[in-house]
Amino acid sequence: MCFIQQKSGKRYSLRAEEIKHKYKSYKELKEDFADMNVALKTDTEIIADLIKKLNDSNSDKAAKLVLLEDLEYYLHQIDNAQLFCDNGGMSLLMKGLNDTDDDIKQKSAFVLGSALQSNPKVQIFAIESGVMQQLIRILSIDPNKETRKKLLYAVSSMIRHFPFAQQKFLELGGMSALVTLFGDSEDNSLKIKVITLLTDLYIEKTIAVSDTENSEKKKQYQQ
Incomplete structure (x- = not known):
């Protein structure tokens, strides 16, 4: 042996x-x-470099779109998205959402949605940073249907499976924004996205409330 x-x-x-x-x-x-x-380079080095370049006021539209495209690729990973927030990246996306150029605005919303998706730390950071209010405001007034689709994607990524975010969304007038969006839009695909989101949230809540094992999550949804 x-x-x-x-x-x-x-x-x-x-x-x-x-x-x-x-x-x-x-x-x-x-x-x-x-x-x-x-x-x-490591992902950490790449993200820091992308943030630095995106923060450069001399970058033209084409350069910014490429940088946002690269960021979207990296921020799907949970750790990278959190690192992005810790290094001030969220403020750059908020700035992009207010850009006068539709392409920059749409790409910023899309990157934001990727960073928020299934990432509680980033979702909380976004709510505390005022991103929720900004998304609801722009979603209510922006006339561009493609921009609205990207904004709706970001909202969806923030509130799905996150009852606290859903509560904030309602408190800040999010439902009114969806009603306005549904009424104003002549794009049926956008209306379907609104209906799908609301249906998914209803099913999500129904399942959570009927869950006898996770009492804390059940309590959050009941509130």
Whole structure:
């Protein structure tokens, strides 16, 4: 038995040594890429760089759209979205929502929706930062149907499966905004999105209230 364990341990050590020689460490990879004049960056470094460039007032529209597109890719990951908020990124998206250019506004709303989706920390941060009020206000008055669709996506990402956010949405006049949106729009696809959101929220609440195991969540939805 002892002999077998010793032999097994030796085999494990040899395998570990083999892997060590076969695969390089991150530090070694960075050094190799540096020798080739290729920068290898972590997500943290990339997000910080994107925020810095997006904050540059000299960036033109095309550059901003590319930066927002890159951000949308990275912010799907929960940790990256939280890091983005911690580094002041949310204020840049809020600024984008107020941009006079429809493309910038739409892309900012889309990036915001991606960051908010299934990410409670970012959702809370957004509510505390006044993003909810801003979304409801623009959703109520913006005439561009594509912008409204992107704004509705951001709202949906913020309030789904988050009763606290749903309560704030109602308190801040969110339902009135949806009614206005439904009445003003001649776009049936937008009306369907409104109906789908409300239906999903109703089903979500019904399931939560009937859940006998999660009493805290049940209490939140009942409120």
